Amino acid sequence: MAKATKKQALGRGLSALLNDPSNDIQSAQDKNADKVVGNIVELDIDFIEVNPFQPRTNFSEESLRELASSIKELGIIQPITVRKLDRNAYQLVSGERRFRASKLLGLETIPAYVRIANDQESLEMALVENIQRQDLDPIEIALSYQRLIDEINLTQEQMSERVGKKRSTIANYLRLLKLDPIIQTGMRDGFLSMGHGRALITVEDQNIQLDIYEKILANKLSVRETEQLVRDYNTSEQAETPAAKPVNKDGMPEFVKTGVKAFSEYFGHKIDVKVSRNGKGKITIPFHSEEDFNRIKKLVQGDSK
Incomplete structure:
Protein backbone atom coordinates (compact mmCIF):
# COMPACT_ATOMS: atom_id res chain seq x y z
CA MET A 1 0.00 0.00 0.00
CA ASP A 119 0.83 14.44 -35.91
CA GLN A 120 2.49 11.78 -38.06
CA GLU A 121 4.27 10.23 -35.09
CA SER A 122 1.03 10.39 -33.12
CA LEU A 123 -0.85 8.60 -35.89
CA GLU A 124 1.77 5.87 -36.06
CA MET A 125 1.81 5.47 -32.28
CA ALA A 126 -1.99 5.32 -32.14
CA LEU A 127 -2.24 2.73 -34.89
CA VAL A 128 0.62 0.56 -33.69
CA GLU A 129 -0.35 0.62 -30.01
CA ASN A 130 -4.00 -0.09 -30.74
CA ILE A 131 -3.16 -3.00 -33.04
CA GLN A 132 -1.03 -4.47 -30.27
CA ARG A 133 -3.19 -3.80 -27.23
CA GLN A 134 -6.85 -3.40 -28.18
CA ASP A 135 -9.40 -6.02 -29.10
CA LEU A 136 -10.08 -4.62 -32.56
CA ASP A 137 -12.17 -6.55 -35.06
CA PRO A 138 -10.30 -7.92 -38.14
CA ILE A 139 -11.48 -5.14 -40.46
CA GLU A 140 -10.42 -2.39 -38.01
CA ILE A 141 -6.98 -4.02 -37.82
CA ALA A 142 -6.81 -4.28 -41.62
CA LEU A 143 -7.77 -0.60 -41.97
CA SER A 144 -5.10 0.34 -39.41
CA TYR A 145 -2.46 -1.52 -41.42
CA GLN A 146 -3.69 0.17 -44.60
CA ARG A 147 -3.41 3.61 -42.97
CA LEU A 148 0.16 2.82 -41.92
CA ILE A 149 0.88 2.09 -45.59
CA ASP A 150 -1.00 5.07 -47.03
CA GLU A 151 -0.28 7.80 -44.45
CA ILE A 152 3.01 6.78 -42.84
CA ASN A 153 4.47 5.12 -45.96
CA LEU A 154 5.48 1.99 -44.05
CA THR A 155 6.22 -1.18 -45.97
CA GLN A 156 4.80 -4.51 -44.79
CA GLU A 157 8.30 -5.41 -43.61
CA GLN A 158 8.53 -2.21 -41.53
CA MET A 159 5.06 -2.82 -40.08
CA SER A 160 6.14 -6.34 -39.16
CA GLU A 161 8.95 -4.85 -37.08
CA ARG A 162 6.72 -2.17 -35.49
CA VAL A 163 3.88 -4.43 -34.36
CA GLY A 164 5.76 -7.70 -33.86
CA LYS A 165 3.63 -9.61 -36.38
CA LYS A 166 4.76 -11.80 -39.25
CA ARG A 167 4.61 -10.18 -42.67
CA SER A 168 2.29 -12.98 -43.84
CA THR A 169 -0.12 -12.16 -41.00
CA ILE A 170 -0.22 -8.50 -42.04
CA ALA A 171 -0.80 -9.51 -45.67
CA ASN A 172 -3.71 -11.74 -44.64
CA TYR A 173 -5.38 -8.85 -42.81
CA LEU A 174 -4.90 -6.48 -45.77
CA ARG A 175 -6.48 -9.01 -48.14
CA LEU A 176 -9.72 -8.80 -46.15
CA LEU A 177 -10.23 -5.31 -47.59
CA LYS A 178 -10.81 -6.94 -51.00
CA LEU A 179 -14.02 -8.55 -49.72
CA ASP A 180 -17.39 -7.09 -50.65
CA PRO A 181 -18.25 -4.20 -48.27
CA ILE A 182 -21.34 -6.08 -47.03
CA ILE A 183 -19.12 -8.97 -45.92
CA GLN A 184 -16.67 -6.55 -44.29
CA THR A 185 -19.57 -5.09 -42.32
CA GLY A 186 -20.60 -8.60 -41.29
CA MET A 187 -17.11 -9.21 -39.94
CA ARG A 188 -17.15 -5.92 -38.02
CA ASP A 189 -20.52 -6.85 -36.51
CA GLY A 190 -19.23 -10.28 -35.49
CA PHE A 191 -21.41 -12.36 -37.81
CA LEU A 192 -18.40 -14.20 -39.20
CA SER A 193 -14.76 -14.62 -38.27
CA MET A 194 -11.50 -13.79 -39.96
CA GLY A 195 -11.26 -17.46 -40.93
CA HIS A 196 -14.53 -17.18 -42.86
CA GLY A 197 -13.25 -14.00 -44.50
CA ARG A 198 -9.97 -15.61 -45.55
CA ALA A 199 -11.89 -18.46 -47.17
CA LEU A 200 -14.12 -16.05 -49.09
CA ILE A 201 -11.17 -14.05 -50.43
CA THR A 202 -10.29 -16.89 -52.81
CA VAL A 203 -13.59 -16.28 -54.64
CA GLU A 204 -13.01 -13.45 -57.11
CA ASP A 205 -16.65 -12.86 -58.07
CA GLN A 206 -18.17 -10.66 -55.33
CA ASN A 207 -21.69 -11.83 -56.23
CA ILE A 208 -20.62 -15.39 -55.46
CA GLN A 209 -18.93 -14.13 -52.28
CA LEU A 210 -22.28 -12.71 -51.18
CA ASP A 211 -24.11 -15.94 -52.06
CA ILE A 212 -21.70 -17.94 -49.88
CA TYR A 213 -21.89 -15.29 -47.14
CA GLU A 214 -25.68 -15.68 -47.02
CA LYS A 215 -25.29 -19.47 -46.76
CA ILE A 216 -22.82 -19.03 -43.89
CA LEU A 217 -25.37 -16.94 -41.98
CA ALA A 218 -28.40 -19.06 -42.85
CA ASN A 219 -26.77 -22.41 -42.04
CA LYS A 220 -24.33 -21.19 -39.35
CA LEU A 221 -21.44 -22.74 -41.26
CA SER A 222 -18.11 -23.25 -39.53
CA VAL A 223 -14.85 -22.05 -41.06
CA ARG A 224 -14.07 -25.59 -42.22
CA GLU A 225 -17.51 -25.97 -43.82
CA THR A 226 -17.07 -22.60 -45.53
CA GLU A 227 -13.67 -23.62 -46.87
CA GLN A 228 -15.22 -26.79 -48.32
CA LEU A 229 -18.05 -24.80 -49.91
CA VAL A 230 -15.50 -22.46 -51.50
CA ARG A 231 -13.41 -25.41 -52.72
CA ASP A 232 -16.50 -26.97 -54.30
CA TYR A 233 -17.28 -23.70 -56.07
CA ASN A 234 -13.73 -23.21 -57.33
CA THR A 235 -13.58 -26.82 -58.56
CA SER A 236 -16.83 -26.45 -60.49
CA GLU A 237 -15.61 -23.19 -62.02
CA GLN A 238 -12.37 -24.78 -63.21
CA ALA A 239 -14.32 -27.62 -64.84
CA GLU A 240 -16.43 -25.25 -66.93
CA THR A 241 -15.38 -24.27 -70.43
CA PRO A 242 -15.53 -20.64 -71.60
CA ALA A 243 -18.86 -19.67 -73.14
CA ALA A 244 -18.99 -19.05 -76.87
CA LYS A 245 -22.14 -16.95 -76.58
CA PRO A 246 -21.81 -13.18 -76.94
CA VAL A 247 -21.69 -11.26 -73.69
CA ASN A 248 -22.08 -7.59 -72.92
CA LYS A 249 -19.72 -5.43 -70.89
CA ASP A 250 -21.35 -6.59 -67.63
CA GLY A 251 -20.39 -10.21 -68.36
CA MET A 252 -24.07 -11.19 -68.76
CA PRO A 253 -25.10 -13.01 -72.00
CA GLU A 254 -27.25 -10.80 -74.18
CA PHE A 255 -30.17 -13.25 -74.24
CA VAL A 256 -30.31 -13.13 -70.42
CA LYS A 257 -29.97 -9.36 -70.18
CA THR A 258 -32.86 -8.78 -72.58
CA GLY A 259 -35.12 -11.30 -70.82
CA VAL A 260 -34.50 -10.59 -67.15
CA LYS A 261 -36.52 -7.37 -67.21
CA ALA A 262 -39.58 -9.28 -68.42
CA PHE A 263 -39.14 -11.81 -65.60
CA SER A 264 -38.89 -9.03 -63.00
CA GLU A 265 -42.02 -7.29 -64.30
CA TYR A 266 -43.99 -10.56 -64.37
CA PHE A 267 -43.14 -11.65 -60.82
CA GLY A 268 -43.16 -8.15 -59.35
CA HIS A 269 -39.63 -8.45 -57.93
CA LYS A 270 -36.11 -7.85 -59.12
CA ILE A 271 -35.06 -11.29 -60.35
CA ASP A 272 -31.48 -12.38 -59.68
CA VAL A 273 -29.78 -14.28 -62.50
CA LYS A 274 -26.40 -15.99 -62.26
CA VAL A 275 -24.73 -17.26 -65.44
CA SER A 276 -21.55 -19.35 -65.66
CA ARG A 277 -19.03 -19.18 -68.46
CA ASN A 278 -20.52 -22.20 -70.26
CA GLY A 279 -23.91 -20.47 -70.59
CA LYS A 280 -25.66 -22.37 -67.81
CA GLY A 281 -27.31 -20.36 -65.08
CA LYS A 282 -29.69 -20.00 -62.17
CA ILE A 283 -32.74 -17.79 -61.70
CA THR A 284 -33.59 -16.70 -58.14
CA ILE A 285 -37.06 -15.35 -57.35
CA PRO A 286 -37.18 -13.59 -53.94
CA PHE A 287 -40.28 -13.40 -51.74
CA HIS A 288 -40.95 -11.31 -48.63
CA SER A 289 -43.79 -13.11 -46.86
CA GLU A 290 -46.03 -16.18 -47.00
CA GLU A 291 -48.58 -14.21 -48.99
CA ASP A 292 -45.92 -13.11 -51.44
CA PHE A 293 -44.72 -16.70 -51.82
CA ASN A 294 -48.27 -17.93 -52.55
CA ARG A 295 -48.76 -15.14 -55.09
CA ILE A 296 -45.61 -16.20 -56.96
CA LYS A 297 -46.64 -19.86 -56.70
CA LYS A 298 -49.94 -19.08 -58.41
CA LEU A 299 -48.14 -17.28 -61.20
CA VAL A 300 -45.86 -20.27 -61.77
CA GLN A 301 -48.74 -22.76 -61.63
CA GLY A 302 -50.73 -20.64 -64.02
CA ASP A 303 -47.91 -20.86 -66.56
CA SER A 304 -47.72 -24.65 -66.23
CA LYS A 305 -51.43 -25.18 -67.12
Whole structure:
Protein backbone atom coordinates (compact mmCIF):
# COMPACT_ATOMS: atom_id res chain seq x y z
CA MET A 1 0.00 0.00 0.00
CA ALA A 2 2.86 2.39 0.88
CA LYS A 3 4.45 1.71 -2.48
CA ALA A 4 1.24 2.66 -4.31
CA THR A 5 0.93 5.88 -2.29
CA LYS A 6 4.49 6.86 -3.18
CA LYS A 7 3.80 6.26 -6.88
CA GLN A 8 0.68 8.44 -6.78
CA ALA A 9 2.59 11.22 -5.01
CA LEU A 10 5.24 11.09 -7.73
CA GLY A 11 2.52 11.43 -10.35
CA ARG A 12 1.12 14.53 -8.65
CA GLY A 13 4.61 16.03 -8.48
CA LEU A 14 5.14 15.56 -12.19
CA SER A 15 1.72 17.05 -12.86
CA ALA A 16 2.74 20.16 -10.95
CA LEU A 17 5.89 20.36 -13.06
CA LEU A 18 3.78 20.24 -16.24
CA ASN A 19 1.44 22.94 -14.92
CA ASP A 20 4.29 25.31 -14.07
CA PRO A 21 4.34 28.06 -16.79
CA SER A 22 8.09 28.47 -16.31
CA ASN A 23 8.62 24.81 -17.21
CA ASP A 24 6.40 24.52 -20.31
CA ILE A 25 7.70 21.41 -22.07
CA GLN A 26 7.07 21.39 -25.82
CA SER A 27 9.79 19.05 -27.11
CA ALA A 28 12.02 16.25 -25.89
CA GLN A 29 14.96 18.72 -25.78
CA ASP A 30 13.27 21.12 -23.34
CA LYS A 31 14.39 21.40 -19.72
CA ASN A 32 12.83 18.75 -17.44
CA ALA A 33 11.38 16.84 -20.41
CA ASP A 34 13.28 13.74 -19.30
CA LYS A 35 11.52 13.91 -15.92
CA VAL A 36 8.09 13.75 -17.52
CA VAL A 37 8.28 11.80 -20.79
CA GLY A 38 7.87 8.08 -20.18
CA ASN A 39 6.75 8.53 -16.56
CA ILE A 40 3.27 8.15 -15.10
CA VAL A 41 1.61 11.55 -14.61
CA GLU A 42 -1.74 12.21 -12.94
CA LEU A 43 -3.54 14.43 -15.49
CA ASP A 44 -6.74 16.41 -15.17
CA ILE A 45 -9.19 14.46 -17.32
CA ASP A 46 -10.65 17.71 -18.74
CA PHE A 47 -7.25 18.58 -20.23
CA ILE A 48 -7.38 15.51 -22.53
CA GLU A 49 -9.03 15.34 -25.94
CA VAL A 50 -9.72 12.17 -27.93
CA ASN A 51 -7.43 11.21 -30.77
CA PRO A 52 -8.85 11.80 -34.29
CA PHE A 53 -6.48 9.07 -35.50
CA GLN A 54 -8.08 6.43 -33.25
CA PRO A 55 -8.63 3.33 -35.43
CA ARG A 56 -11.39 1.92 -33.20
CA THR A 57 -14.78 3.21 -34.27
CA ASN A 58 -17.14 1.04 -32.22
CA PHE A 59 -17.38 1.35 -28.45
CA SER A 60 -19.88 -0.95 -26.74
CA GLU A 61 -21.78 0.92 -24.03
CA GLU A 62 -22.17 -2.31 -22.07
CA SER A 63 -18.44 -3.10 -22.15
CA LEU A 64 -17.65 0.50 -21.14
CA ARG A 65 -19.95 0.17 -18.12
CA GLU A 66 -18.27 -3.12 -17.19
CA LEU A 67 -14.84 -1.49 -17.49
CA ALA A 68 -16.03 1.46 -15.39
CA SER A 69 -17.18 -0.96 -12.70
CA SER A 70 -13.77 -2.65 -12.76
CA ILE A 71 -11.98 0.72 -12.51
CA LYS A 72 -14.20 1.69 -9.58
CA GLU A 73 -13.17 -1.47 -7.73
CA LEU A 74 -9.53 -1.85 -8.75
CA GLY A 75 -8.46 1.52 -10.15
CA ILE A 76 -6.77 2.05 -13.53
CA ILE A 77 -4.20 -0.73 -13.74
CA GLN A 78 -2.70 0.38 -17.07
CA PRO A 79 -2.26 4.15 -17.58
CA ILE A 80 -3.40 5.74 -20.83
CA THR A 81 -0.86 7.28 -23.24
CA VAL A 82 -1.14 10.92 -24.33
CA ARG A 83 0.87 13.40 -26.32
CA LYS A 84 1.39 16.96 -25.15
CA LEU A 85 -0.17 19.63 -27.36
CA ASP A 86 0.25 22.70 -25.17
CA ARG A 87 0.23 23.63 -21.52
CA ASN A 88 -2.74 21.81 -19.96
CA ALA A 89 -3.65 20.34 -23.35
CA TYR A 90 -3.14 16.69 -24.25
CA GLN A 91 -4.37 14.25 -26.86
CA LEU A 92 -4.99 10.53 -26.46
CA VAL A 93 -2.63 8.15 -28.22
CA SER A 94 -4.03 4.93 -26.73
CA GLY A 95 -6.43 3.95 -23.97
CA GLU A 96 -9.66 5.53 -25.17
CA ARG A 97 -11.80 2.83 -23.52
CA ARG A 98 -10.14 3.52 -20.16
CA PHE A 99 -10.54 7.26 -20.76
CA ARG A 100 -14.25 6.96 -21.62
CA ALA A 101 -14.93 4.62 -18.69
CA SER A 102 -13.18 7.03 -16.31
CA LYS A 103 -15.35 9.90 -17.56
CA LEU A 104 -18.43 7.72 -17.01
CA LEU A 105 -17.34 7.37 -13.38
CA GLY A 106 -16.87 11.13 -13.07
CA LEU A 107 -13.16 10.85 -12.25
CA GLU A 108 -11.32 14.18 -12.20
CA THR A 109 -7.84 12.83 -12.97
CA ILE A 110 -6.37 9.84 -14.77
CA PRO A 111 -2.85 8.30 -14.78
CA ALA A 112 -1.09 8.78 -18.10
CA TYR A 113 2.20 8.29 -19.89
CA VAL A 114 3.17 11.54 -21.60
CA ARG A 115 4.69 11.44 -25.08
CA ILE A 116 5.87 14.36 -27.23
CA ALA A 117 5.16 13.79 -30.91
CA ASN A 118 4.01 15.47 -34.10
CA ASP A 119 0.83 14.44 -35.91
CA GLN A 120 2.49 11.78 -38.06
CA GLU A 121 4.27 10.23 -35.09
CA SER A 122 1.03 10.39 -33.12
CA LEU A 123 -0.85 8.60 -35.89
CA GLU A 124 1.77 5.87 -36.06
CA MET A 125 1.81 5.47 -32.28
CA ALA A 126 -1.99 5.32 -32.14
CA LEU A 127 -2.24 2.73 -34.89
CA VAL A 128 0.62 0.56 -33.69
CA GLU A 129 -0.35 0.62 -30.01
CA ASN A 130 -4.00 -0.09 -30.74
CA ILE A 131 -3.16 -3.00 -33.04
CA GLN A 132 -1.03 -4.47 -30.27
CA ARG A 133 -3.19 -3.80 -27.23
CA GLN A 134 -6.85 -3.40 -28.18
CA ASP A 135 -9.40 -6.02 -29.10
CA LEU A 136 -10.08 -4.62 -32.56
CA ASP A 137 -12.17 -6.55 -35.06
CA PRO A 138 -10.30 -7.92 -38.14
CA ILE A 139 -11.48 -5.14 -40.46
CA GLU A 140 -10.42 -2.39 -38.01
CA ILE A 141 -6.98 -4.02 -37.82
CA ALA A 142 -6.81 -4.28 -41.62
CA LEU A 143 -7.77 -0.60 -41.97
CA SER A 144 -5.10 0.34 -39.41
CA TYR A 145 -2.46 -1.52 -41.42
CA GLN A 146 -3.69 0.17 -44.60
CA ARG A 147 -3.41 3.61 -42.97
CA LEU A 148 0.16 2.82 -41.92
CA ILE A 149 0.88 2.09 -45.59
CA ASP A 150 -1.00 5.07 -47.03
CA GLU A 151 -0.28 7.80 -44.45
CA ILE A 152 3.01 6.78 -42.84
CA ASN A 153 4.47 5.12 -45.96
CA LEU A 154 5.48 1.99 -44.05
CA THR A 155 6.22 -1.18 -45.97
CA GLN A 156 4.80 -4.51 -44.79
CA GLU A 157 8.30 -5.41 -43.61
CA GLN A 158 8.53 -2.21 -41.53
CA MET A 159 5.06 -2.82 -40.08
CA SER A 160 6.14 -6.34 -39.16
CA GLU A 161 8.95 -4.85 -37.08
CA ARG A 162 6.72 -2.17 -35.49
CA VAL A 163 3.88 -4.43 -34.36
CA GLY A 164 5.76 -7.70 -33.86
CA LYS A 165 3.63 -9.61 -36.38
CA LYS A 166 4.76 -11.80 -39.25
CA ARG A 167 4.61 -10.18 -42.67
CA SER A 168 2.29 -12.98 -43.84
CA THR A 169 -0.12 -12.16 -41.00
CA ILE A 170 -0.22 -8.50 -42.04
CA ALA A 171 -0.80 -9.51 -45.67
CA ASN A 172 -3.71 -11.74 -44.64
CA TYR A 173 -5.38 -8.85 -42.81
CA LEU A 174 -4.90 -6.48 -45.77
CA ARG A 175 -6.48 -9.01 -48.14
CA LEU A 176 -9.72 -8.80 -46.15
CA LEU A 177 -10.23 -5.31 -47.59
CA LYS A 178 -10.81 -6.94 -51.00
CA LEU A 179 -14.02 -8.55 -49.72
CA ASP A 180 -17.39 -7.09 -50.65
CA PRO A 181 -18.25 -4.20 -48.27
CA ILE A 182 -21.34 -6.08 -47.03
CA ILE A 183 -19.12 -8.97 -45.92
CA GLN A 184 -16.67 -6.55 -44.29
CA THR A 185 -19.57 -5.09 -42.32
CA GLY A 186 -20.60 -8.60 -41.29
CA MET A 187 -17.11 -9.21 -39.94
CA ARG A 188 -17.15 -5.92 -38.02
CA ASP A 189 -20.52 -6.85 -36.51
CA GLY A 190 -19.23 -10.28 -35.49
CA PHE A 191 -21.41 -12.36 -37.81
CA LEU A 192 -18.40 -14.20 -39.20
CA SER A 193 -14.76 -14.62 -38.27
CA MET A 194 -11.50 -13.79 -39.96
CA GLY A 195 -11.26 -17.46 -40.93
CA HIS A 196 -14.53 -17.18 -42.86
CA GLY A 197 -13.25 -14.00 -44.50
CA ARG A 198 -9.97 -15.61 -45.55
CA ALA A 199 -11.89 -18.46 -47.17
CA LEU A 200 -14.12 -16.05 -49.09
CA ILE A 201 -11.17 -14.05 -50.43
CA THR A 202 -10.29 -16.89 -52.81
CA VAL A 203 -13.59 -16.28 -54.64
CA GLU A 204 -13.01 -13.45 -57.11
CA ASP A 205 -16.65 -12.86 -58.07
CA GLN A 206 -18.17 -10.66 -55.33
CA ASN A 207 -21.69 -11.83 -56.23
CA ILE A 208 -20.62 -15.39 -55.46
CA GLN A 209 -18.93 -14.13 -52.28
CA LEU A 210 -22.28 -12.71 -51.18
CA ASP A 211 -24.11 -15.94 -52.06
CA ILE A 212 -21.70 -17.94 -49.88
CA TYR A 213 -21.89 -15.29 -47.14
CA GLU A 214 -25.68 -15.68 -47.02
CA LYS A 215 -25.29 -19.47 -46.76
CA ILE A 216 -22.82 -19.03 -43.89
CA LEU A 217 -25.37 -16.94 -41.98
CA ALA A 218 -28.40 -19.06 -42.85
CA ASN A 219 -26.77 -22.41 -42.04
CA LYS A 220 -24.33 -21.19 -39.35
CA LEU A 221 -21.44 -22.74 -41.26
CA SER A 222 -18.11 -23.25 -39.53
CA VAL A 223 -14.85 -22.05 -41.06
CA ARG A 224 -14.07 -25.59 -42.22
CA GLU A 225 -17.51 -25.97 -43.82
CA THR A 226 -17.07 -22.60 -45.53
CA GLU A 227 -13.67 -23.62 -46.87
CA GLN A 228 -15.22 -26.79 -48.32
CA LEU A 229 -18.05 -24.80 -49.91
CA VAL A 230 -15.50 -22.46 -51.50
CA ARG A 231 -13.41 -25.41 -52.72
CA ASP A 232 -16.50 -26.97 -54.30
CA TYR A 233 -17.28 -23.70 -56.07
CA ASN A 234 -13.73 -23.21 -57.33
CA THR A 235 -13.58 -26.82 -58.56
CA SER A 236 -16.83 -26.45 -60.49
CA GLU A 237 -15.61 -23.19 -62.02
CA GLN A 238 -12.37 -24.78 -63.21
CA ALA A 239 -14.32 -27.62 -64.84
CA GLU A 240 -16.43 -25.25 -66.93
CA THR A 241 -15.38 -24.27 -70.43
CA PRO A 242 -15.53 -20.64 -71.60
CA ALA A 243 -18.86 -19.67 -73.14
CA ALA A 244 -18.99 -19.05 -76.87
CA LYS A 245 -22.14 -16.95 -76.58
CA PRO A 246 -21.81 -13.18 -76.94
CA VAL A 247 -21.69 -11.26 -73.69
CA ASN A 248 -22.08 -7.59 -72.92
CA LYS A 249 -19.72 -5.43 -70.89
CA ASP A 250 -21.35 -6.59 -67.63
CA GLY A 251 -20.39 -10.21 -68.36
CA MET A 252 -24.07 -11.19 -68.76
CA PRO A 253 -25.10 -13.01 -72.00
CA GLU A 254 -27.25 -10.80 -74.18
CA PHE A 255 -30.17 -13.25 -74.24
CA VAL A 256 -30.31 -13.13 -70.42
CA LYS A 257 -29.97 -9.36 -70.18
CA THR A 258 -32.86 -8.78 -72.58
CA GLY A 259 -35.12 -11.30 -70.82
CA VAL A 260 -34.50 -10.59 -67.15
CA LYS A 261 -36.52 -7.37 -67.21
CA ALA A 262 -39.58 -9.28 -68.42
CA PHE A 263 -39.14 -11.81 -65.60
CA SER A 264 -38.89 -9.03 -63.00
CA GLU A 265 -42.02 -7.29 -64.30
CA TYR A 266 -43.99 -10.56 -64.37
CA PHE A 267 -43.14 -11.65 -60.82
CA GLY A 268 -43.16 -8.15 -59.35
CA HIS A 269 -39.63 -8.45 -57.93
CA LYS A 270 -36.11 -7.85 -59.12
CA ILE A 271 -35.06 -11.29 -60.35
CA ASP A 272 -31.48 -12.38 -59.68
CA VAL A 273 -29.78 -14.28 -62.50
CA LYS A 274 -26.40 -15.99 -62.26
CA VAL A 275 -24.73 -17.26 -65.44
CA SER A 276 -21.55 -19.35 -65.66
CA ARG A 277 -19.03 -19.18 -68.46
CA ASN A 278 -20.52 -22.20 -70.26
CA GLY A 279 -23.91 -20.47 -70.59
CA LYS A 280 -25.66 -22.37 -67.81
CA GLY A 281 -27.31 -20.36 -65.08
CA LYS A 282 -29.69 -20.00 -62.17
CA ILE A 283 -32.74 -17.79 -61.70
CA THR A 284 -33.59 -16.70 -58.14
CA ILE A 285 -37.06 -15.35 -57.35
CA PRO A 286 -37.18 -13.59 -53.94
CA PHE A 287 -40.28 -13.40 -51.74
CA HIS A 288 -40.95 -11.31 -48.63
CA SER A 289 -43.79 -13.11 -46.86
CA GLU A 290 -46.03 -16.18 -47.00
CA GLU A 291 -48.58 -14.21 -48.99
CA ASP A 292 -45.92 -13.11 -51.44
CA PHE A 293 -44.72 -16.70 -51.82
CA ASN A 294 -48.27 -17.93 -52.55
CA ARG A 295 -48.76 -15.14 -55.09
CA ILE A 296 -45.61 -16.20 -56.96
CA LYS A 297 -46.64 -19.86 -56.70
CA LYS A 298 -49.94 -19.08 -58.41
CA LEU A 299 -48.14 -17.28 -61.20
CA VAL A 300 -45.86 -20.27 -61.77
CA GLN A 301 -48.74 -22.76 -61.63
CA GLY A 302 -50.73 -20.64 -64.02
CA ASP A 303 -47.91 -20.86 -66.56
CA SER A 304 -47.72 -24.65 -66.23
CA LYS A 305 -51.43 -25.18 -67.12
